[in-house]
Amino acid sequence: MKKISIMIPCYNEEENIKPITEAVVEMMVHELPQYDYELLFIDNCSQDRTREYIRELCSENPKVKAIFNVTNFGQFNSPFYGMCQTSGDCTVVLCCDFQDPVELIPRFVEEWENGYRIVSGIKTSSKENRLVYWIRSAYYKVIRNMSEVEMIEHFTGFGLYDASFIKLLRELKDPLPFLRGIVAEYGFKRKDIEYEQPRRRAGKTKNNFYTLYDAAMLSITSYTKxxxxxxxxxxxxxxxxxxxxxxxxxxxxxxxxxxxxxxxxxxxxxxxxxxxxxxxxxxxxxxxxxxxxxxxxxxxxxxxxxxxxxxx
The missing domain is CATH 1.10.287 (Helix Hairpins)
Structure with a gap:
């Protein structure tokens, strides 16, 4: 039986932890019963009750796993490290706030079984602030034109990754991993699935000017001259x-x-x-x-x- 790993990075998501777990487990049990699964949370030193709820979920279901970081290691390191700790034949990465639709996972798995090593979710539209979405679009176009690697527009990391790609991530030993660039750079057989990004289910976004600036500078300094x-x-x-x-x-x-x-x-x-x-x-x-x-x-x-x- 093939095994699917679902990796969810989290930080101060006490309102979303239990609902996202219920949604993922229900989807795996009812829509993908032919697969074994593990659900891995990697917590970036949350300051609310997120860890308390994760402990409860782990005690109730042994297939729910957790890694707790000693401090906040940033928006790139923690998810990348979590992906490298999965053990499935493929790994699905999604956000805890329901902005990455759980219902797309069966579609990802279908394309994976068709031979694609990476199935990436591409935002064609978003229910977030229109100005923010326009700024993101402009940023992606600028980076795409500047980079020697063909960057993927409106790709946030949401998608499915074959175990062969996860093996590559473990071997990279990159102290500044930028997943979007790595996916574009190494050219695995990829299928893009378009979707509309919904609003956050609950809680506040962790993105601010500094985190967005950090992401922009990392992509510029890592993939452009x-x-x-x-x-x-x-x-x-x-x-x-x-x-x-x-x-x-x-x-x-x-x-x-x-x-x-x-x-x-x-x-x-x-x-x-x-x-x-x-x-x-x-x-x-x-x-x-x-x-x-x-x-x-x-x-x-x-x-x-x-x-x-x-x-x-």
Whole structure:
């Protein structure tokens, strides 16, 4: 009997833990009874009653497993690590807040049985804020055009992954894993399933400006060279323009020494313009260096505090 692993990362999801467990178990029992399953929660150090509820679920059903992290290791490390701890013939990753429809799992499994190694859920529309969705769309298009790897638009990680892909993830030993980029980069046979993203069932979203910025910078520094190339070309073009302006200014001043009084305004504008450009690209260069620094240190993805229902 084949085994399906369902991996759900969570952080402060006390209102959704029990309903998502009931939905997944009911779906597996009634719609996919020919498969064995495990349901793995990886908790990123929740501060509410999430862990208490997970313990209850684990005591009631031995197929429900849990990993508790000692602290919050971020939105990328924890889910990636959880995927690497699954033991099924395939692994389904979905969010705890019901924005990833549980009812799509049988469709994923069907396509997996048809030979696809990865079945990814692609948002074609969303019931979230329209402005946020538009910003996300613009971001995906920019990254797709900048990256050497063909990035997948509106793919959040929701999908099914064959055990062969999970094996690859374990072998990567990447201290800064970006799942969306890895899926696009390694080219496993993939099937895209479109869906409309519903609203959160309960609770507040954990995404904010910082987490979205962190995701954007990770994708840019891990999969693009465009930022540094733009800095190089813009610096070269700016230096040529400044040199030409300086020559023109010198010639005009020599020809019209007494009449031409330009003052300090052109110099101040030029200094602030060049300074702002330099500051921007120094910050971008710092993001690349930070990315390199974290990879060189090679710290563990997460540190576990406790495991429940895992065989020794």
């Amino acid at each position: 465009v930022g540094l190339r733009i800095a190089t070309f813009l610096g070269f073009v700016s230096s040529i323009i400044c040199f030409v302006i300086a020559i023109v200014y010198l010639v005009l001043k020599l020809l019209h020494w007494n009449e031409m009084v330009m003052g300090m305004a052109p110099i101040a504008i030029g200094v602030f313009l060049i300074g702002s450009i330099q500051l921007f690209f120094i910050g971008l260069l710092g993001e690349y260096i930070l990315n390199i620094n974290k990879r060189v240190m090679n710290r563990p993805l997460v540190v576990e505090e406790e495991r429940i229902n895992f065989e020794e």
